[in-house]
Amino acid sequence: MEQDTTKLYTFLIYSENVPGLLSQISAVFTRRQVNIESLNVCASSTPGAHKYTVTAYCDEHMAQMLTAQMEKRIEVMQAHYYTDDELFINETALFKISTSVMLKNRDVSRMVRFHDARIVEVNSTYAVVEKTGVTKDIISLFDELKKLDCVLQFVRSGRIGITKSRTEHLDEYLAAREEKRHKKQNN
Amino acid sequence: MEKITGAEAMMRALEHEGVDVLFGYPGGSIMPTYDALFDHKKSLNHILVRHEQGAVHAAQGYARVSGKVGCAIVTSGPGATNTVTGIADALIDSTPMVVICGQVGVAMLGTDAFQEVDVVGITSPISKWSYQIRRAEDVAWAVSRAFYIAKSGRPGPVVLDFAKNAQTGMVEYEPANVDFIRSYDPEPDVQMSDIERAAKLINNSVKPFVLVGQGVELGNAQEELRAFLEKADIPCGTTFLGLSAIPSDHRLNMGILGMHGNLGPNVMTNQCDLLIAIGMRFDDRVTGNLATYAKQAKIIHFDIDPAEFNKNVPVDLKVLGNCKETLAAVTPLVDAAKHTAWIDGFKPYAEKEYHKVIDKALHPKEGPLLMGEVVRKVSEAANNEGILVTDVGQNQLMACRYFKFTKQRSVVTSGGLGTMGFGLPAAIGATFGAPDRTVCLFVGDGGLQMTIQELGTIMEQGAPVKIILLNNNFLGNVRQWQEMFFSHRYSFTPMVNPDYELIAKGYGIPAKTVIERADLDAAIQEMLATPGPYLLQCAIKEEDNVLPMTPPGANIDEMLLEV
Numbered sequence: 001m002e003q004d005t006t007k008l009y010t011f012l013i014y015s016e017n018v019p020g021l022l023s024q025i026s027a028v029f030t031r032r033q034v035n036i037e038s039l040n041v042c043a044s045s046t047p048g049a050h051k052y053t054v055t056a057y058c059d060e061h062m063a064q065m066l067t068a069q070m071e072k073r074i075e076v077m078q079a080h081y082y083t084d085d086e087l088f089i090n091e092t093a094l095f096k097i098s099t100s101v102m103l104k105n106r107d108v109s110r111m112v113r114f115h116d117a118r119i120v121e122v123n124s125t126y127a128v129v130e131k132t133g134v135t136k137d138i139i140s141l142f143d144e145l146k147k148l149d150c151v152l153q154f155v156r157s158g159r160i161g162i163t164k165s166r167t168e169h170l171d172e173y174l175a176a177r178e179e180k181r182h183k184k185q186n187n
Numbered sequence: 188m189e190k191i192t193g194a195e196a197m198m199r200a201l202e203h204e205g206v207d208v209l210f211g212y213p214g215g216s217i218m219p220t221y222d223a224l225f226d227h228k229k230s231l232n233h234i235l236v237r238h239e240q241g242a243v244h245a246a247q248g249y250a251r252v253s254g255k256v257g258c259a260i261v262t263s264g265p266g267a268t269n270t271v272t273g274i275a276d277a278l279i280d281s282t283p284m285v286v287i288c289g290q291v292g293v294a295m296l297g298t299d300a301f302q303e304v305d306v307v308g309i310t311s312p313i314s315k316w317s318y319q320i321r322r323a324e325d326v327a328w329a330v331s332r333a334f335y336i337a338k339s340g341r342p343g344p345v346v347l348d349f350a351k352n353a354q355t356g357m358v359e360y361e362p363a364n365v366d367f368i369r370s371y372d373p374e375p376d377v378q379m380s381d382i383e384r385a386a387k388l389i390n391n392s393v394k395p396f397v398l399v400g401q402g403v404e405l406g407n408a409q410e411e412l413r414a415f416l417e418k419a420d421i422p423c424g425t426t427f428l429g430l431s432a433i434p435s436d437h438r439l440n441m442g443i444l445g446m447h448g449n450l451g452p453n454v455m456t457n458q459c460d461l462l463i464a465i466g467m468r469f470d471d472r473v474t475g476n477l478a479t480y481a482k483q484a485k486i487i488h489f490d491i492d493p494a495e496f497n498k499n500v501p502v503d504l505k506v507l508g509n510c511k512e513t514l515a516a517v518t519p520l521v522d523a524a525k526h527t528a529w530i531d532g533f534k535p536y537a538e539k540e541y542h543k544v545i546d547k548a549l550h551p552k553e554g555p556l557l558m559g560e561v562v563r564k565v566s567e568a569a570n571n572e573g574i575l576v577t578d579v580g581q582n583q584l585m586a587c588r589y590f591k592f593t594k595q596r597s598v599v600t601s602g603g604l605g606t607m608g609f610g611l612p613a614a615i616g617a618t619f620g621a622p623d624r625t626v627c628l629f630v631g632d633g634g635l636q637m638t639i640q641e642l643g644t645i646m647e648q649g650a651p652v653k654i655i656l657l658n659n660n661f662l663g664n665v666r667q668w669q670e671m672f673f674s675h676r677y678s679f680t681p682m683v684n685p686d687y688e689l690i691a692k693g694y695g696i697p698a699k700t701v702i703e704r705a706d707l708d709a710a711i712q713e714m715l716a717t718p719g720p721y722l723l724q725c726a727i728k729e730e731d732n733v734l735p736m737t738p739p740g741a742n743i744d745e746m747l748l749e750v
Binding site: 015016020023024027031061064065068069071072074075076077174177178180181184 | 307308311312315316317336366367368369370371372492493494496497498
């Protein structure tokens with residue numbers, strides 16, 4: 001039997017800040033029939049560069065193909081894929097829970113404390129709990145609170161991640177590009 | 188500084204890019220630009236096509252033979268959507284092209300205005316770059332960037348969606364010269380370590396085989412390829428798009444790769460010990476079953492597009508860069524070798540194919556005309572120096588198999604997308620891209636009718652397209668597959684045809700029909716001797732098959748020589 005080599009990869013993609021790129025990037029996944037599990041887009045630490053953090057289940061060959069196809073888009077500077085052990089990763093979740101249930105059942109606040117979550121707002125109707133961590137910790141808290149029948153709303157952010165590597169690929173790339181620009185101008 | 192309209196800026200920007208021919212069709216949202224074009228008619232030769240699909244295919248034909256960027260201009264909405272097939276075709280076949288589409292003014296965008304369509308959204312996945320020009324100030328920059336992207340690196344189509352307010356807005360025009368984009372590197376540096384590794388693999392190889400793709404033509408590396416092949420004495424096969432990168436009769440050219448290619452190159456792909464792919468992308472029509480493709484060989488891939496490496500075929504060594512540079516770098520490092528026994532090993536396959544297929548296709552003693560003999564006779568009558576343009580289907584496969592090439596940039600065919608209707612407008616474009624050469628179009632009775640309105644463009648321009656209509660009253664290639672793989676069930680492939688000779692004459696194009704073999708030579712001579720366009724209809728055998736053939740999904744070395 002063929003071994004299942006599918007795993008969750010995190011793609012970090014850096015692009016110029018131009019409209020329309022999100023659909024170009026998502027189209028690369030769609031065309032290869034890979035579902036995007038989570039997506040985060042924000043400005044990066046490099047001026048003018050936007051950072052996309054995308055997670056998807058696929059095998060490594062597919063991850064290579066996806067990054068190559070993304071880098072083919074004119075305004076994409078770099079695309080890389082990572083496994084979980086190569087990144088510091090985080091997600092944030094917000095739970096809106098019923099104040100009356102919370103007051104009646106002490107297990108609710110016990111669970112919140114046990115999971116290292118914090119209550120950021122309480123009023124007579126609801127409380128808001130914030131939990132930061134990796135997916136399985138957040139899902140674990142959600143499952144517990146669901147059992148206690150107190151969850152009114154739940155939302156979980158897309159994954160964000162930074163690399164553990166000691167070299168900054170984007171900086172190196174941009175430095176090399178600047179060097180090429182100078183060479184070209186001087187020729 | 189003087190202020191001009193964005194439309195006038197577009198004209199000056201196109202002139203600045205060296206554009207001399209535009210294929211187009213006017214309409215509402217592009218009218219300000221056409222108004223500006225009226226004053227630039229002398230420098231920008233606008234060819235009015237009869238349908239926007241014709242404009243893009245003509246721009247492709249122009250680009251393929253000239254090496255320059257083809258340019259098409261159309262209006263918004265349906266004008267733009269009619270270009271979609273040509274844009275997709277140009278992307279998959281790496282054809283440099285800029286398509287300018289009119290668009291409604293920015294105030295109307297997103298309101299479902301008359302003839303408004305999301306052009307950037309539609310064309311992003313099928314173009315190299317798609318950009319909406321929303322202000323007159325952006326025209327110079329956007330045009331310069333568009334041409335830079337279209338022609339650099341692996342060439343491709345670029346779309347400029349030109350909003351009406353940007354056409355009418357006023358701007359102080361200064362030409363732009365984009366030759367650097369930080370997120371896009373079309374000129375990767377040659378890595379000498381890869382070149383050295385390639386040379387070592389080549390020098391250690393006993394049975395090396397080269398796959399020649401269109402990248403050689405796109406990179407203008409025909410001479411570098413020849414020098415490399417001749418020094419290392421390596422036989423090669425070509426893709427359809429790479430056909431004219433090396434002369435057909437070169438002693439190291441073993442023929443065509445793939446499903447309807449030649450027996451020798453396909454068999455030897457699975458016998459060589461080193462496969463050297465140059466500027467090609469291992470298309471499924473070239474490889475057949477990937478599970479058995481060249482598994483015995485080490486593989487080196489020379490390409491300018493890093494996304495092609497390991498896409499379909501895992502390779503042992505990637506050599507990134509323009510093959511004009513990478514081949515020039517590797518040739519001094521390879522040993523001057525003789526692979527005589529290996530090269531002689533191709534001969535039995537060539538002889539077998541000749542006796543079983545080629546001889547019958549070229550020299551039939553009786554019966555109706557065959558496609559192969561018509562193609563070869565036209566090729567020879569044009570001294571094997573003509574430009575071959577094909578439509579798609581049996582006409583394309585037979586034309587590519589039997590036309591001969593002595594000059595580079597001589598083949599225009601829709602290889603990747605397989606666009607029926609491509610041929611006629613592409614041939615028009617080719618006559619403008621290479622006005623001194625004979626342009627021979629082979630087209631079937633199906634494909635001709637998909638863009639037959641372009642006979643009007645030929646009529647108006649006197650474009651000297653030699654149209655050879657291979658009429659078998661069938662959608663021939665689909666019929667062949669139905670015969671071979673669908674139990675002879677001819678589901679909607681017989682064609683009820685009009686009188687093509689009469690149609691051509693209606694457009695003022697001289698035409699003749701040949702039925703008898705005895706009349707063929709004289710008819711071809713008459714066609715070539717007649718100045719301007721000509722339609723030669725050949726009544727060919729109705730149920731003829733293109734052979735040899737590797738059935739879809741089969742191993743590439745398992746070619747059928749007869750049905």
